[in-house]
Amino acid sequence: MEKLVCRERGRLHKRYPRRVTPMSPKEHFELLAVYNRWMNSKIYAAAGRLGVTELARDRGAFFGSILGTLNHLLVADTIWLKRFATHPSGFASLREVVKLPDPVSLDQLLFEDFTALSERRAWLDIQIVDWVGKLSGDDLNVLFEYRNTRGVPYCRRFSSLVLHFFNHQTHHRGQVSTLLSQAGEDVGVTDLLALIPEENQ
Numbered sequence: 001m002e003k004l005v006c007r008e009r010g011r012l013h014k015r016y017p018r019r020v021t022p023m024s025p026k027e028h029f030e031l032l033a034v035y036n037r038w039m040n041s042k043i044y045a046a047a048g049r050l051g052v053t054e055l056a057r058d059r060g061a062f063f064g065s066i067l068g069t070l071n072h073l074l075v076a077d078t079i080w081l082k083r084f085a086t087h088p089s090g091f092a093s094l095r096e097v098v099k100l101p102d103p104v105s106l107d108q109l110l111f112e113d114f115t116a117l118s119e120r121r122a123w124l125d126i127q128i129v130d131w132v133g134k135l136s137g138d139d140l141n142v143l144f145e146y147r148n149t150r151g152v153p154y155c156r157r158f159s160s161l162v163l164h165f166f167n168h169q170t171h172h173r174g175q176v177s178t179l180l181s182q183a184g185e186d187v188g189v190t191d192l193l194a195l196i197p198e199e200n201q
Helices: 025-047 052-056 066-084 092-098 114-133 158-182
Strands: 003-008 011-015 143-147 153-157
Touching (some): 025 066, 066 114, 066 158, 092 114
Antiparallel strands (some): 003 011, 143 153
């Protein structure tokens, strides 16, 4: 049965769908790394239009304020990247991240100054894009041992942990988007779809 698929010369058309090569896990993670950087730039641009008092205002979110939630994201990303740096492959691309001080708690305010927070966020997002770009399939297909912040040991598939890393970002950015909207700031388009290129048959 014919299906309505894709576009050709500006109009929808009927034909049998063309098969494409599936994206690899690494390619999915590369897309998520770019999405993370893109979304953070939008979130921080919107947050930057608020004053210090509004950023720090307790809005009843899990991490209280917009500032608190943005700091939590930075804390969590730093913790996970420092864990990932213990991977058997070493990941030289995370060498500078390893030098960062270890966060002391998930609700730590690494930066109360929004400008300093923004600069660290932008820097870390560059490190993430670079790190993911240098991952290999073999890097992803290992069982990875680590301890959580309470010292409990785990052994999990590394590719699934990388997926969690990006999913956690999306989860808390959604909270920040809501808080910004309540404060009168529109983040704009937030869907991953905006970064997925259209392809023709």
